[in-house]
Every structure is written in C-alpha cells, then in structure tokens.
Amino acid sequence: MSSIDRRRFLQAAAAMGLITLPPAGRTLGYAGTKKRLVNTNGVSVIPTLQTVENYSVQAVPLDQVTITDSFWRPRMEANRNVSLDYCLVRFESGSVFNVAKLVEAAAYMLTDRADQQLETSIDGTINEMLASLDSRLENPDQAVRVSGHFLEAATAYYKATGKRQILEVALKAADQIDQGYGPEKDTYISGHQGLKMGLIALYRNTGDDRYWKLAKFFADERGKEDYERLGEYARDRTMAQDHAPVIDQTEAVGHCVRATFLYIPMTDIGTLAQSDAYSDAVDAIWQDTIHYKTYLTGGIGSIRFHEQFGEAYELPNLSAWNETCAAYGMVVWNHRLFLRDKDAKYIDVMERVLYNALLVGVNLQGDRFFYQNPLKSFGDYERFEWINVPCCPPNVVRMVASVGEYIYASGPSNEVYVNLFVDSTAQVTLNETTVTLRQDTRYPWDGQVALHVEPESATRFTVHLRIPGWTGDTVMPGDLYQFIGDTPTPPTVRLNGDPVPLIVEHGYIRLDRTWNAGDLIELDLPMPVRQVVAHPNVEDDRDRVALQRGPLVYCAEWPDNGGRALNIVVPDDAELDTEFRPNLLEGIQVISGPVQAIERRDNSNSTTHAVPHQLTAIPYYVWANRGMGEMAVWMARTPTQAWLPPLPPKQISEVRTSGGVQKGWTGYNDQNDDLASVYDGREPLNSADQSHRFFRMRPPVGQPAWLEYVFKQPTEISSAETYWFDDKRFCKFPSSWRILYRHEDRWHPVATRDPYTVAHDTFSTVTFDPVTTTAVRLEVEPQTESYKVGDIGPPGALFLDEDIEWREFGLIEWRVT
Ligand SMILES: [Zn+2]
Structure with missing residues (x-):
C-alpha cells in the first residue's frame, strides 16, 4: 500500500471510529528505534499449546461437564439444531466478526457431542472465512482489523477438534499485529473492543506473554491525549470508552456492548499484570454498573441513542436498549470477576443475566431474536427474523452452547465451586484424584439440589456450595432493588442426611473434609414468590412492583391475562402462588393469584376503576413467543399506575x-x-x-x-x-x-x-x-x-x-x- 493509499485507508477506518490518527506532523510509519521483525508469512509452527490460567480458580471446562438438565438441554438442542444453521446461512462468509462467533459456538457444540456432519460443515465455513481473510493478514494494519472474535473462535475450535488450520491463521494475525503495534511502534484505538479479548484467549492457549501484553498495550492507549480523534466518536469519546485512560475510569459509560468487551480484558489484565490500578478501575466500574445502571433482568444499556448507558438510576422500561450482546458481555465479565475474587456476588449477577437478559434474546424455537430487550411493551414489539446489524444472535448462540462452562470451577488448592444449579455431571481432579460431581435438580423450577460426590478413592478437598443472594434479602448487590414482604425460610444444607450449619462466606458454604464415594449433599433453596421494588430514584419504576422467583424475573404477558398486561395492579398484600404448567411454553413455572386490573366504567379516560383479576405471570425470558401484545415486568402497585389504551376526549x-x-x-x-x-x-x-x-x-x-x-x-x-x-x-x-x-x-x-x-x-x-x-x-x-x-x-x-x-x-x- 502506498503511503497515500495508506493514509486514505486510515482516514476511512478512522471515520468508521475504528482508529484514531496521530496529529499532523507525527509520522504514521513504524516510528521509533525498534527494528521491525521479519515478516513470518506462512508461519505454521505453533508452539506446543498449553493452557495457562491467570486466575486462582478456573472454570471446569466443557469437555468435563455433561448437561442433562430439563431447563438447559432443550435450549441447547434448539440452539444446535436450529439457531446455528439459521444464523450461518444468513451471514456472508466475509462477516468474520459474526461467523467467528458461530464457529466458536460450533466448537462448544462439538465438545458437548461429537457430530461428523456438523464438523465437516463447520470446516467448510472456516475455509470460506479464511479465504476471505487471506489478503488481510499480510501486514499489521490489516491484521489489527481482524476481529478479536476470530482469535477466540480459533482457540475454541482447536481445543474442540485438534484441527490447527484456523489457529495457525489466528497466530499469524496476532504475530502480525505484534510486529506492527506496541510501545514505540504504531498505535491503534479500536471502536470495538473484541481484539483484546481475542489476544488474551490466544495467551491462555499458548502461554505466550506477548499476546496479553499486546492486549494491555491496546487498553493502555485508550484515553491518551496524543492523538486526534476522527469519525463517529470524536464528539463524544465516552462512546468507545476512550474518554480517559482506562485505569482512571470509574463509571460505566458509552456503548454498552463495547463497554463490557473492554471491562472483560481489563479484569484479565488486572490479574495478569498484577495491576491494582486495573483491578481498582474494574471494581469501581462494576459497582457503578450494578448499583445504578442495571435492570432487574440483568440487562444494561438503557439509552437507545448510541446503545449506551444512561445516568445513574436512568432505567426506562419501554425504551430500554439492553442489547443482547451486552448481556453476553455481562455473563463473561461477572464470571471473570468470580474467578479473580472467588466471590459469589458476581455469580449472583451472572445468573440473573443468564436466566433473564441473555436467554430472552432468542425464542423457544431458536429462529427469532431480540436486539434490544425492553421490560415493557404496549403490544407492538416482537423478535426479528433478521436485521441489518445481526451482532446479537451469534452471541446468544455461543453463550447457550457454552453454558456448561459456567457451572463449576476448581482451583489448585483442592477446591471446587458449585456456582450454578444445573442437572449435570462434572469430572474434576482434586488432590490428584478424579472426582465426579453429579447434580440432580429441577432448578430453576424448584430449589432442591442433590449433589452426589464421587471421588475415585477417598480424598480430602473443599466443596464451595453457592447460596444465592436471592435466598435472603439481596436482589442484587447495592440498593437498586429490594424485596418487600417477609424474608423467606432460609436454605438448608444436609450432608449425608445431617444438617450443615448455614455459615455463608462470600456467598458460599464451605465443606472441607475427606470425601468418600456415595457422599451426598442436599441443598434446599426455598423459592417463594418475591415482590421487588426499585430505588425511588428510578422514576419509571415508582409505585410499581416486579415479581421474582428463584433466579427468574417474571412478567405479565397479554395471552395469559385477558389480552392485556399494562392494566394489572398487584397490591403489596397480594397472595401469589406458583405452579408448573407442563404444556405452557414448553413447560414453565407460572406465578398466579388474585390481583386487580383497571377497567373503564364508560367511554371516558377518567373513569377507570379496579376490578378483581386473576394474574398469570410467566418467566421474562419466555415472553414474545405467542405474537405481539402487551407485556410488563414492572406492574402497577396501585390503580393510578395501571394503563388502558386511551380514548379521545369526550367531545x-x-x-x-x-x-x-x-x-x-x-x-x-x-x-x-x-x-x-x-x-x-x-x-x-x-x-x-x-x-x-x-x-x-x-x-x-x-x-x-x-x-x-x-x-x-x-x-x-x-x-x-x-x-x-x-x-x-x-x-x-x-x-x-x-x-x-x-x-x-x-x-x-x-x-x-x-x-x-x-x-x-x-x-x-x-x-x-x-x-x-x-x-x-x-x-x-x-x-x-x-x-x-x-x-x-x-x-x-x-x-x-x-x-x-x-x-x-x-x-x-x-x-x-
Ligand atoms: Zn448485538
């Protein structure tokens, strides 16, 4: 590329918000004294892959977890049998940004269950993707624009299949980037943030420090004042979290997806670089997110314009953006924070996002998707078949395919964490002994969990059993939401039939002993229907109530409530019950009970009155599977907040x-x-x-x-x-x-x-x-x-x-x- 072409290309890229240019006068070339490395075109020598971990505990990987769950298994099968293909045929192979996420998802599916036909088909997809990438990997400037999701997909597919082709290309891309960018080389500030995640994934699978250091370099470059910003975010650098050096950022601002995709690698870098500055910044941002800017469903990004965070407590339900991609980011980010701190408060948030804000992103069939996820509908919103910016579907697909990785974690000091309650089996090595953990549960429909602990031979280790915050008085960390009404009966834990004292530290009960085959932990998490209110500063939730049971947030939807939902009034003393309906929406636990609804006495807006109504509320994730109509997560507590379609004034x-x-x-x-x-x-x-x-x-x-x-x-x-x-x-x-x-x-x-x-x-x-x-x-x-x-x-x-x-x-x- 001539220097003029290059300038033009960079300007175009900058105009798209992808990079920033140095001020005039500063050379764009490879400045500094560092000698440019020899181009390793066609590199095919991969270091022996080794998995390295930057955290004190690690997720028990997918290949050691088998999900047999009646809640997740149907979602995983729809994901595998419908969603994957549905998305793949709609992307052109050139859309590396999106196809890579699907390749990653397919890798998880193949780990879950081998399937030669699927693998052959994905090999073909990869070939097409690599062909479209070919010309882009000859120099650093092009390589740096290859999506970080590609690097993540490469490691996932290699791990699943042992096939090196895609990984070799990913390493070549990363090495190109490393040659061109870094301290005293070129710089690059991306609009999207995925590259850092991809580089860290490469580090985790090669042990090559260069990759995470490069991720840190790109993170460190953000917010510097030495460069002129052009394009999309020149007017508002918060949009790409480029308004201040990342270690000086304390609030969640800007584009909600880009934000989480920055906070994930920042969390990683904090640990890898042992940087308190990074970790402190992440902690401050997390607190700002959870205390002030997260919907009850775990969704984030309340403002449609530029898909961004709002101010503290600015959480409108109707126009909520809550992009599905941001829910994906929240799951991953909170999981990394757990790995760092071994604190279940992050799993509480992760679980809330997973079962609500993330899962609502796809219908039960697996072929309709939400981009934004409002908490209220007047009846004119539904999932799309496809749209022109289809970033969200592949993120749902890869998350549902990888949910097994979020259930258990283990660490070198002979400890295992049981984070999610999913009917499943996991194999973990503890104290040099293979231990099989088997969960029997109907969670989230009820809170009974039987955990069978089967070591190959008697051995000592610690089981950390999560006691969710929702079993007590904590909706989410902070005081954004509160349960009203009585505190429910506390959970009980029994070990081989004997009660275990409920001593909860960092969200876990710790069971440290010598375990024998046949040991049984029985956990009972009572799941009464809980009423939730929001902080009074959340204007749109004032005088409103939401329903939660276990980890699930509920909503009223029109088909179950006489064609309406926004006219329902749930008084504080409503007596609500719950039952499982096997034939409704593939089998769900509903909440029901006598409440009120407003009606008109005559044809006038001003003469509404409350009448008895039999409420049926369904889990939020399952709404919008039966056509368009009204939906409300936050229901009126008094008739004045309830709504009926208005009539024109009488005259x-x-x-x-x-x-x-x-x-x-x-x-x-x-x-x-x-x-x-x-x-x-x-x-x-x-x-x-x-x-x-x-x-x-x-x-x-x-x-x-x-x-x-x-x-x-x-x-x-x-x-x-x-x-x-x-x-x-x-x-x-x-x-x-x-x-x-x-x-x-x-x-x-x-x-x-x-x-x-x-x-x-x-x-x-x-x-x-x-x-x-x-x-x-x-x-x-x-x-x-x-x-x-x-x-x-x-x-x-x-x-x-x-x-x-x-x-x-x-x-x-x-x-x-
Ligand atoms: Zn998206």
Whole structure:
C-alpha cells in the first residue's frame, strides 16, 4: 500500500471510529528505534499449546461437564439444531466478526457431542472465512482489523477438534499485529473492543506473554491525549470508552456492548499484570454498573441513542436498549470477576443475566431474536427474523452452547465451586484424584439440589456450595432493588442426611473434609414468590412492583391475562402462588393469584376503576413467543399506575394527522411512537421522557405537519397547550407552531392573545379569542437540520452516504379547551 493509499485507508477506518490518527506532523510509519521483525508469512509452527490460567480458580471446562438438565438441554438442542444453521446461512462468509462467533459456538457444540456432519460443515465455513481473510493478514494494519472474535473462535475450535488450520491463521494475525503495534511502534484505538479479548484467549492457549501484553498495550492507549480523534466518536469519546485512560475510569459509560468487551480484558489484565490500578478501575466500574445502571433482568444499556448507558438510576422500561450482546458481555465479565475474587456476588449477577437478559434474546424455537430487550411493551414489539446489524444472535448462540462452562470451577488448592444449579455431571481432579460431581435438580423450577460426590478413592478437598443472594434479602448487590414482604425460610444444607450449619462466606458454604464415594449433599433453596421494588430514584419504576422467583424475573404477558398486561395492579398484600404448567411454553413455572386490573366504567379516560383479576405471570425470558401484545415486568402497585389504551376526549370524534413516522416493530425498535399519546392525558416527566409514548413527525421541506381534533358538535375553544418531545438526537423541538380552526370548510388562524412559545420540559400554552368550531388544527414547522455525508445521522443512527436535510419533531400531549 502506498503511503497515500495508506493514509486514505486510515482516514476511512478512522471515520468508521475504528482508529484514531496521530496529529499532523507525527509520522504514521513504524516510528521509533525498534527494528521491525521479519515478516513470518506462512508461519505454521505453533508452539506446543498449553493452557495457562491467570486466575486462582478456573472454570471446569466443557469437555468435563455433561448437561442433562430439563431447563438447559432443550435450549441447547434448539440452539444446535436450529439457531446455528439459521444464523450461518444468513451471514456472508466475509462477516468474520459474526461467523467467528458461530464457529466458536460450533466448537462448544462439538465438545458437548461429537457430530461428523456438523464438523465437516463447520470446516467448510472456516475455509470460506479464511479465504476471505487471506489478503488481510499480510501486514499489521490489516491484521489489527481482524476481529478479536476470530482469535477466540480459533482457540475454541482447536481445543474442540485438534484441527490447527484456523489457529495457525489466528497466530499469524496476532504475530502480525505484534510486529506492527506496541510501545514505540504504531498505535491503534479500536471502536470495538473484541481484539483484546481475542489476544488474551490466544495467551491462555499458548502461554505466550506477548499476546496479553499486546492486549494491555491496546487498553493502555485508550484515553491518551496524543492523538486526534476522527469519525463517529470524536464528539463524544465516552462512546468507545476512550474518554480517559482506562485505569482512571470509574463509571460505566458509552456503548454498552463495547463497554463490557473492554471491562472483560481489563479484569484479565488486572490479574495478569498484577495491576491494582486495573483491578481498582474494574471494581469501581462494576459497582457503578450494578448499583445504578442495571435492570432487574440483568440487562444494561438503557439509552437507545448510541446503545449506551444512561445516568445513574436512568432505567426506562419501554425504551430500554439492553442489547443482547451486552448481556453476553455481562455473563463473561461477572464470571471473570468470580474467578479473580472467588466471590459469589458476581455469580449472583451472572445468573440473573443468564436466566433473564441473555436467554430472552432468542425464542423457544431458536429462529427469532431480540436486539434490544425492553421490560415493557404496549403490544407492538416482537423478535426479528433478521436485521441489518445481526451482532446479537451469534452471541446468544455461543453463550447457550457454552453454558456448561459456567457451572463449576476448581482451583489448585483442592477446591471446587458449585456456582450454578444445573442437572449435570462434572469430572474434576482434586488432590490428584478424579472426582465426579453429579447434580440432580429441577432448578430453576424448584430449589432442591442433590449433589452426589464421587471421588475415585477417598480424598480430602473443599466443596464451595453457592447460596444465592436471592435466598435472603439481596436482589442484587447495592440498593437498586429490594424485596418487600417477609424474608423467606432460609436454605438448608444436609450432608449425608445431617444438617450443615448455614455459615455463608462470600456467598458460599464451605465443606472441607475427606470425601468418600456415595457422599451426598442436599441443598434446599426455598423459592417463594418475591415482590421487588426499585430505588425511588428510578422514576419509571415508582409505585410499581416486579415479581421474582428463584433466579427468574417474571412478567405479565397479554395471552395469559385477558389480552392485556399494562392494566394489572398487584397490591403489596397480594397472595401469589406458583405452579408448573407442563404444556405452557414448553413447560414453565407460572406465578398466579388474585390481583386487580383497571377497567373503564364508560367511554371516558377518567373513569377507570379496579376490578378483581386473576394474574398469570410467566418467566421474562419466555415472553414474545405467542405474537405481539402487551407485556410488563414492572406492574402497577396501585390503580393510578395501571394503563388502558386511551380514548379521545369526550367531545372529539376523530383525530387526524398529516402522517407520523413509519413504525418499526423489530430490530431498532421505536415502539414509543403512537398518535394516541397526544390525547392520553398523561403528563411526561420532561421533554426527553422515553418511559412513555409520544408522536413524532418528519414532514418534507415545504409541507407543514398538522394534527386535527374533529369535534362531535360545534365547540367553543379559547386555549391550547402543547408538550414537545426532544430525544436529544434527531428529534428536535419545533421551530414554530400555530392553531387554526375550521370555518366553512376553510382553516383560519386563531387570534392569539399571547405569543406562541416552545417551552422545554413543560406545556407551551397559548390563549386566543374564543371561536366556536367543528375542528381544530395544530400546524407545526419543524427545525431543519443538516447532516453531512459520513456523519452518524437519522433515521437509523448510521453513517450517512449523502448529505441530508432532516425535519423531525415530536409531540407528547396536545390539549384544547
Ligand atoms: Zn448485538
């Protein structure tokens, strides 16, 4: 590549937010005194692979765990038999970023159960992927852009099959990167963060320190001031967690997926480099995430715009982003934190994410997926068949395929950790003795776990048995959520029939003894239905309650509740019960009981009243398998918070408009849009309130946008109030508005007594000389915004390939009296 080509390429890459360029004057070449290493084109000599661990305990690997669980096994089979192929045929082989994740998933599936046909097919996929990569591995600049997921896939596939081809290419890529980048070589700040994870995976499987040190170099480069930022995140470097050196970061900010994909390697590096600065930063960020920015389901990333974290306590349910990829990241990140600290608080979070925010990302069939995972639906949201940015499906597929790795962990000091309760068998070497652990359980449907401990011969080791935080008063670490009502009966543990005192340290009961074949630990985790409330600072959850049982968060969905869910009221003293329904949604434990629901007494918004209702709540992960309709995780505690579709005010016969935005049901969903919001009488929290609905319009230049109320009979009016929406991105406050009334089939402006204003966070009111009319019209002139080619622009928050003019405004409420 000539230097001009290279500059152009780098500028293009920078414009995509992939890298940052040094300021003018600083050479882009391989600066410094370090001699460039000989290009090891075609390297095929792999060091003898050895697995090295940077943590004091390790996951018991997949090849030593067999899952026989009635909860997970059906999910794994749908994943294997449907999802994998479903995704593979939809990706072009060139999409290394995504195909690699599927190759990784296939590796786990082959470890779970050998299958020559699957392996042959994946070999073909790998060949295509490698062919598409070929030209990209000849120099460091190209190699550095190869997805880190490719490096992860390479190690996973090698471990599963012993086939070296993909690993050789991965090592070649990593070696190229190592030649070109590092201290006193080139630098690179990626938009996506996966490379560091991939390099550390290579280190773990080769023991070659260069790889994790390179990951640390790339992490260290973030936030430095020596470089000029271009492209997507130049205006807001928090978006790629590039706003400060990573060791100085204390809050979870920016893009939620990129964030977790940075926090995972930061956790690794903290241990590998024995860096307190890294570990302290990760601890601070984790606390910020869990104490202030995590949904009850374990989902993160509350803001749709740039898919990012919100402020502390900013957790709107309807517009929640909660990207499935971020749930994947949360599972892995919390697992690494457990490996580091051997503290079950991380497993508590991991389990919550796994059973709720992650698993909801795919339907039971295995062929529909969620990108964003709201906790509330007005009935216009469902999983997609496929979308243009399909990053999430492969992450669900690789997580479900690898769930066996999150159940057990063991360490060199003869200790084994039982973290998840999954009907399974594991083989662990403890005190130089092979020990078989066998769990019999119906978890999460009930909390009885029989753990059979079978050492080959009597030997001493320690079993750490997790006692989940939810069995006591802890919903999640911190005080973001709280259980209300009585503390349930504590768990019991018996060893060979004898009670074991419930002494819980760091979330575990420690059983240190000489174990004999036939030893049996019986764990009973009572699972009453628990009511959960959120911290009062979470505006959208105020006066609302959620239901949890065991690790599962529940929701009310329309098919089980007379076609609605948002009208349900669950009083604090509701007596809720639970039962297993084998024929519902492949067999689930439901929560049911007498509660209330609101109804209308007549055709008016203001005369709702509560009537008895028989609630059926289902696990959140299983919603949206029966078509579109209402869903609520957070249900009203009192009738005032319950909701029914609004009717137009009594005197209005019809509401008309020149046209709203085209509404998407899936993918980048904007389910907030609805014309009914303008007359529903609900006052928003502020102009940027996305916790409820609004009505947006995008009129072309020269065409004013309008809404009309048609009256049932001639009506006298003398004032109008408007409440404008501002999403702080592409939807702006209007430039101006005016009121017209209909007289003899023509529209006439009203004679105002005060000027029109556009108020922020409150109603804009105008009074005018009274008129008696059959219809009133609100006419709006939007602002016109210009976006340039290359900008992130409307409507999809993607890079624009042409200059555009954009006119968009939103109305939350319009009242005429
Ligand atoms: Zn995604």
